[in-house]
Amino acid sequence: MYGGSGNNQQEDDLYTGYDNQENDFNAPSIEDELQAQSMGTFAKPVLPANGRLGTAMNAVTATRGGEDGARPLTSVRAAGYSSQVRGKLDPLKAVAGQVAFTSVLKKPEQTFEQQCRNDEREVHKALEESAAMSAKGDYSLALERAKEAAKLERNLSKKREEQSSGDQINMDLTFSVCLNLGQEYHNNKLYSDALNVYSSLAKNKQFSHSGTVRLKMGNTYFEQGKFPNAIKMYRMSLDQIPTTSKFMKFKILRNIGLSFIRMGQYQDAVQALDSVVESIPDPVAAFNLLICMHALGDYERIQTAFLKLLGIKGKMDFQEEEEGEDGGIEIALADDGLKKEFRRRKNELHKYILTAARLIAPKVVPGKEIEGYDWVVSHLTSHGFMELASQMDMAKALEFLSQKDFKSAVSCLKGFEKKQEELKASAATNLSFLYFLESDVKNAEKYGKMATDVDRYNALALVNSGNCSFVREDFEEARNMYAEAVNVEADCLEAMYNLGLANKSLGNIQEAYDVFKKVNSMIPESTDVMYQIGDILYIMGRHEEAVKWFEALNTAVPNDPGVLIALGSLHCTLGDEAKALHFYLESHRIYPASMNVISWIGAFYAKSEMYEKAVPYFELATNIKPLEVKWKLMVASCYRRIGAFPLALRKYKEIHKESPDNVECLRYLVHLCNELGSREEVMGYAKKLKKLEKEGGAKASQHQDSVAAHSSPPRQSPLAYNRNPEAFMGDHHQQRPSTSQGRSGGNTPSKLAPQDDDDWGNEELGDDLLPM
Numbered sequence: 001m002y003g004g005s006g007n008n009q010q011e012d013d014l015y016t017g018y019d020n021q022e023n024d025f026n027a028p029s030i031e032d033e034l035q036a037q038s039m040g041t042f043a044k045p046v047l048p049a050n051g052r053l054g055t056a057m058n059a060v061t062a063t064r065g066g067e068d069g070a071r072p073l074t075s076v077r078a079a080g081y082s083s084q085v086r087g088k089l090d091p092l093k094a095v096a097g098q099v100a101f102t103s104v105l106k107k108p109e110q111t112f113e114q115q116c117r118n119d120e121r122e123v124h125k126a127l128e129e130s131a132a133m134s135a136k137g138d139y140s141l142a143l144e145r146a147k148e149a150a151k152l153e154r155n156l157s158k159k160r161e162e163q164s165s166g167d168q169i170n171m172d173l174t175f176s177v178c179l180n181l182g183q184e185y186h187n188n189k190l191y192s193d194a195l196n197v198y199s200s201l202a203k204n205k206q207f208s209h210s211g212t213v214r215l216k217m218g219n220t221y222f223e224q225g226k227f228p229n230a231i232k233m234y235r236m237s238l239d240q241i242p243t244t245s246k247f248m249k250f251k252i253l254r255n256i257g258l259s260f261i262r263m264g265q266y267q268d269a270v271q272a273l274d275s276v277v278e279s280i281p282d283p284v285a286a287f288n289l290l291i292c293m294h295a296l297g298d299y300e301r302i303q304t305a306f307l308k309l310l311g312i313k314g315k316m317d318f319q320e321e322e323e324g325e326d327g328g329i330e331i332a333l334a335d336d337g338l339k340k341e342f343r344r345r346k347n348e349l350h351k352y353i354l355t356a357a358r359l360i361a362p363k364v365v366p367g368k369e370i371e372g373y374d375w376v377v378s379h380l381t382s383h384g385f386m387e388l389a390s391q392m393d394m395a396k397a398l399e400f401l402s403q404k405d406f407k408s409a410v411s412c413l414k415g416f417e418k419k420q421e422e423l424k425a426s427a428a429t430n431l432s433f434l435y436f437l438e439s440d441v442k443n444a445e446k447y448g449k450m451a452t453d454v455d456r457y458n459a460l461a462l463v464n465s466g467n468c469s470f471v472r473e474d475f476e477e478a479r480n481m482y483a484e485a486v487n488v489e490a491d492c493l494e495a496m497y498n499l500g501l502a503n504k505s506l507g508n509i510q511e512a513y514d515v516f517k518k519v520n521s522m523i524p525e526s527t528d529v530m531y532q533i534g535d536i537l538y539i540m541g542r543h544e545e546a547v548k549w550f551e552a553l554n555t556a557v558p559n560d561p562g563v564l565i566a567l568g569s570l571h572c573t574l575g576d577e578a579k580a581l582h583f584y585l586e587s588h589r590i591y592p593a594s595m596n597v598i599s600w601i602g603a604f605y606a607k608s609e610m611y612e613k614a615v616p617y618f619e620l621a622t623n624i625k626p627l628e629v630k631w632k633l634m635v636a637s638c639y640r641r642i643g644a645f646p647l648a649l650r651k652y653k654e655i656h657k658e659s660p661d662n663v664e665c666l667r668y669l670v671h672l673c674n675e676l677g678s679r680e681e682v683m684g685y686a687k688k689l690k691k692l693e694k695e696g697g698a699k700a701s702q703h704q705d706s707v708a709a710h711s712s713p714p715r716q717s718p719l720a721y722n723r724n725p726e727a728f729m730g731d732h733h734q735q736r737p738s739t740s741q742g743r744s745g746g747n748t749p750s751k752l753a754p755q756d757d758d759d760w761g762n763e764e765l766g767d768d769l770l771p772m
Helices: 008-020 030-039 053-064 073-079 112-136 139-162 171-187 191-203 210-224 227-240 246-262 266-279 283-296 299-315 327-332 337-360 369-382 386-402 406-418 421-437 441-454 459-471 475-488 493-506 509-522 527-539 543-556 561-573 577-590 595-607 611-624 629-641 645-658 663-676 679-695 697-709 756-761
Strands: none
Touching: 112 139, 112 171, 139 171, 171 191, 171 210, 191 210, 210 227, 210 246, 227 246, 246 266, 246 283, 266 283, 283 299, 283 337, 299 337, 299 369, 337 369, 337 386, 369 386, 386 406, 386 421, 406 421, 421 441, 421 459, 441 459, 459 475, 459 493, 475 493, 493 509, 493 527, 509 527, 527 543, 527 561, 543 561, 561 577, 561 595, 577 595, 595 611, 595 629, 611 629, 629 645, 629 663, 645 663, 663 679
């Protein structure tokens, strides 16, 4: 029964009357109500407010058209009503045997305003994606998304205008989309498109941010190099930016100063930048102000500008909280965004200060470079830049080095031994380099080891240590040092180049070739690397390729005698003696004192029986090395070959006077005097010759054995004369001389008279100097 405060008897009669009429409607119990509610099908019956059930039923029957047309009262059972409990009540689950009806709600159709809001969300999404891609540096995709955002925004505006709701257009969204599109055009270097977009924004009076647009236009003109247009836009932006944006105004003023610097108008730039530096802590403006002072040569004001740059530290909060007892929290927050930004600004300021200090130190005190360094170091120290002051001390030592004042440089660098490890390692590296230049290998190794002990991953220190091992001819250890330096710093060119030299010295020709090819790919303009590649190809027997490299080297360094002689040697090896002679003559023209060039040209002319042309070269060799008898003998032999016997005899006599113990000279004197009929002189020279042969027979035999052992010298580099000029000659110089006999006037030659092959094949002259 329903509870309530009404007439209980009346309610009892009501429900009794209901049961008496065909017993088809029974009052639902509380369990039935709860069960129907749990199934979602219960509806509370509407009962008449007053009267009996019969009155109500008559009313219902009347509305239905009588008893015959009335709906059966049992129809309420389909809604879940029952007078009996059919199962256990379960509010969360359907009763067994009953069917639950669920209502299906149709999604209402979107209104026009909701569609516009959805379209705005799509525009925002495309705009944000464009900005994110631009921040990552993917400007091409950022431009595509910017164009898509602009297209969506235009469609949205057109839709609103068609529905006569143009006043609902989001002008801020339109401005953002267009501004981003112009910026992406700028990032992709499509400057004309960017300027078109910016111009349309600036001319539209509906947008209130025209100052920002003018600033963007000024940046575009600046990047194009149109500095007058950029200054014009910057000044228009400066007038349109509101006074509340003070910081932005000074940034624009800084851009004006930078534009004047690019135009070379330093005085106008000083006026613009000075007001910026006085108002806000801007390291870029302060640094460029100092650059203007340096360009103007105003060294008094340059000191003031440098002090202003140092004073920026006090205006910028770079102090990070020190770790206390709760240092774990600081460590956890060490990489938050704010601290990263602080570090970035601090590093940027230090970079500008150090660059400015290195620039002005040699000139801040005119005519006194070292005092300038001392002035800079003292002010860096007083402003708290201790690390930068130490680096300037290092620069001071390098200044001593550039002035060839090695003693002062060493003393200055030794002062770093008690400083922090990083500076100590740098100083030790420089000291090792200095001692190596002075050929003090012991101290160079000492400081090189000190540098590697402090920092094993110091590539330059490893290179210095490897150089010391290379000088000691411990090429294996040197190669290991260079290889370790390359592993530490893959682009350390010094280590890679020296690694190639070490492999070459060890005979690892292919490895050396691979290293030098790699270095050449990194610095293709290096002539040293080009020479090494050509030299290695020559050693490997790949002469045609070597010729190409040396020809390229000759183009890079024209009129280099060493390159020309290398090309001459290579062409001679290939059998092209005409080209070889051309390059040797060119080398001799540029550097006439090269003995190997002189000897080759003289021997070539003698081999070609052009003795008149050979004489000047052998005489030049005699003047360059007057103490070597072989060149004088070559001159005398040439005279004898062309039939100038008096000249040859006089030359031999001069040689005998200077070197009375020369057996070969005596033999030729005996031979010439015999041919000229000077019997008295023949007897005198023959007597001396026999005496010398008797006394020096054993020594001469040993000497002949030595010459035979060295008659076939190993192949050398085409530029070996740079290391040992006298040892250089190619394989084409090692043939035996001609065996044609000399003139004897028709008489049988004396047994003391030398044969013609002895004339050129004399062990005193050496096989490498003689023609065929």
